[in-house]
Amino acid sequence: MALSSFYKRRKAGSEQQPPGPTPYPVIGNLLELGDKPHKSLAKLAKIHGPIMTLKFGQVTTVVVSSASMAKAILQNHDSSFCNRMVPDAACSYNHQEIGMVWLPVSTPWKNLRKICNLHIFSSHKLDANQDIRRKKIKHLLAYVEENCRVGQAIVIGQAVFNTSLNVLSNTIFSVDLVDPTAREFKDIVWGIMTELGKPNLSDNFPLLKKLDLQGIRRRMTIHYSKIFEVFDRLIDQRLDQRQEHGYNTSTESSDVLDTLLNIRQDKSVEIDGNDIKHMLLVLFILFPFLHKFQVI
Known part of the structure; x- marks a missing residue:
């Protein structure tokens, strides 16, 4: 069953809304979600229909x-529902104003979307990276086979997580995160995904955003700071390499980082260093996270 959620804060009684369960004061329908929200929503849909209104706190x-x-x-009324609610956790470093995932339809969003469609997710680019994906899957299978041979237990979630990160890191930076020096980076990525996945009172009760009662935004700010430091180092190293070897943007094969640096250098699309870092953050963390949890 396809499930999509659209969040839109409205003034009470300002518009006719679809039917739904009666909300409790203050908390709304939060208690009805239970520990398995997808099953709870499926049961509610059988009662209230394929489109229903719920109140999650004040939202x-x-x-x-x-x-x-x-x-x-999504097809007939896409312009009305194309924007998404931005989780409070994602608002650190003003990421909601720069990150493509959270931007409303606008010129900056169109520019970033153009970069992704033409230079990152085009069929040509995806086909060029096929060998990387195949190689990392083979490494994962070999790792599983070796552990099975010696009778060693495998943490499947961690193994798949490591493989996914290594595929992304090779595609974006041409670097394999299996290297022990990359453990810090893995910890940062895992920390960001953990904080994004936590229920946050600030999302359900916007009046509490400034207080950050659970400290999620504070911890996200620390994680963002660390990962941007890593990106800065990688970008500086790549710029030094390009200057040292006389990089030719028209003939050299390139990973995602080179592609973004070429676009900035050629000025085919207006982006700066800050845009590049936030784009890398989206590619490395938010796209896999949103895909995992099927957020549209």
């Missing part, structure tokens, strides 16, 4: 739980 949420209804919204 009104419209939940669509049928493929036909989701298609109608």
Whole structure:
């Protein structure tokens, strides 16, 4: 069953809303989510229909739980629902104003989308990186086979996580994170994903955002600071290498970092160093995270 959630804060009674369960004062329908929200929402949909309104704290949420209804919204009314609610955890370093995932439809968003469509996710680029993906999958299978041979237990989640990071790191930086010096980077990535996945009172009760009662935004700021330091080092190293070897943007094969640096140098699209770092953050963490949790 396809499930999509669209968050839109509205003034009470200002618009007709789809049916849904009666919310409790203050907390709304939060208690009805339970420990398995997807199953709870599926049960509620059987009662209230394929499109229903829920109140999560102070935030009104419209939940669509049928493929036909989701298609109608995403294709026929995409302009009304193209923006998304930005989790408070993602607002550190003003990422919501620069990161492509959170930007509203605008010129900066269109520029970043153009870069992704033409230079990062094009069929040509994906085909060029096929060998990297195949190689890392073979490494994962070999790792599993070796542990099975010696009777060693495997933490599948960690093994898959490491493989995914190594695929991304080779595609973006041409660097393998298996190297022990990259353990810090893995810890930062894991920390960011953990904080993004935590229920946050600030998302359900916007009045509490300034207080950051759970300290999630504070910890995210620390993680962002560390990962941007890593990106700065990698970018500086790449710029030194390009200057030393006389990099030719028209003939050299390039990874994602080289591609972004070429775009900045050629000024084919207006981006700066800060845009590049936030783009790398999106590619390394937020795209895999959103795909994992099927956030549209």
